[in-house]
Each structure stands twice: as structure tokens, then as C-alpha cells.
Amino acid sequence: MLRVGSGVDVHAFAEGVPLWLGGIHIPHSRGLAGHSDGDTAIHALIDALLGAAGRGDIGEWFPSTDERWRGARSTEMLRRVWDALYADGWRIQNVDLTLVTREPRLAPYRYPMRQALADALGCSMPQVSLKATTTDGLGTLGRGEGVLAMATALLWRDDAVHE
Numbered sequence: 701m702l703r704v705g706s707g708v709d710v711h712a713f714a715e716g717v718p719l720w721l722g723g724i725h726i727p728h729s730r731g732l733a734g735h736s737d738g739d740t741a742i743h744a745l746i747d748a749l750l751g752a753a754g755r756g757d758i759g760e761w762f763p764s765t766d767e768r769w770r771g772a773r774s775t776e777m778l779r780r781v782w783d784a785l786y787a788d789g790w791r792i793q794n795v796d797l798t799l800v801t802r803e804p805r806l807a808p809y810r811y812p813m814r815q816a817l818a819d820a821l822g823c824s825m826p827q828v829s830l831k832a833t834t835t836d837g838l839g840t841l842g843r844g845e846g847v848l849a850m851a852t853a854l855l856w857r858d859d860a861v862h863e
């Protein structure tokens with residue numbers, strides 16, 4: 701059985717915090733505000749995985765009222781979600797992410813971000829696609845106020861085994 705899911709997340713830039721995006725630290729003057737490390741790419745990916753499996757959303761799994769997840773590394777959140785879905789028999793066909801931001805320029809980091817996400821998912825890098833684009837100066841993202849991430853995940857499961 702094949703199941704597709706989608707996810708979207710946005711976080712605002714904040715002064716004085718490191719930038720974590722796609723599971724890696726990117727040197728930049730500002731980072732992303734959030735209850736966790738603010739990694740929008742991973743948050744969108746988590747929602748895409750949960751959507752495909754029909755297992756709720758990131759807010760249910762990691763409530764912002766829960767102090768355990770304050771400052772949490774999003775990679776650990778992704779591992780936790782994927783461990784649960786994997787135990788239910790789900791396997792990755794592919795995932796595809798699009799990041800929308802004016803800054804920083806993400807091209808040099810696409811490869812390491814794909815590798816970090818593939819490592820967290822226990823899949824191969826060719827199964828993880830990541831693109832970056834801008835809004836051509838339009839709107840809040842065009843003014844460099846934050847980062848938007850969109851993700852799509854295609855999962856498969858052998859339902860002769862898991863049902």
C-alpha cells in the first residue's frame with residue numbers, strides 16, 4: 701500500500717540563536733525562533749510522514765506546552781516519529797522538501813541537509829530531495845523575516861504483513 705502525506709511549517713528569524721535547518725547547523729547571523737530548535741524543514745517533514753501514515757500531527761506528538769521538548773533537536777523528534785512509523789511497518793519510498801527563504805543562500809547546504817535527513821530516516825540520500833527557492837522579494841519571506849518549508853512524503857507498507 702502506498703500513502704502520500706504533506707506538511708508545511710513556518711518559523712520567524714530571531715537574533716541570538718543558532719540556525720538549524722534540515723538537520724544541520726548553518727552559519728548565519730540569525731536563527732529560527734521556536735519551542736524546539738525551530739527547524740522548519742524537519743517540522744514540515746514530520747507532518748508529511750504523520751500525514752501519510754494517518755497518525756496525527758507534530759503538535760499532538762510534541763506539544764509546545766511540554767517542557768521536555770523545549771530547545772529539543774528536531775532531528776531527535778524526527779527519529780522518534782520515524783521509529784514509531786517504522787515499527788508500524790511503514791517504509792520510505794521518497795520524501796521531497798521545498799524551503800522558501802530570502803536568506804541564507806541554501807545551495808551549499810542542500811547536500812548535507814539531504815544526508816542528515818536520510819541518516820535520521822535510515823534511508824538513502826537519493827530518496828531525500830530538497831529544493832530551495834525565494835519569493836523574489838515578495839511578502840514577509842521576501843523581506844527575510846523567516847523560513848517556510850513544505851514537504852511531501854510517499855510511504856509504503858506491505859499490508860499482507862501489517863493489518
Ligand code: MG
Binds near residue numbers: 709710738
Ligand atoms: Mg515548527
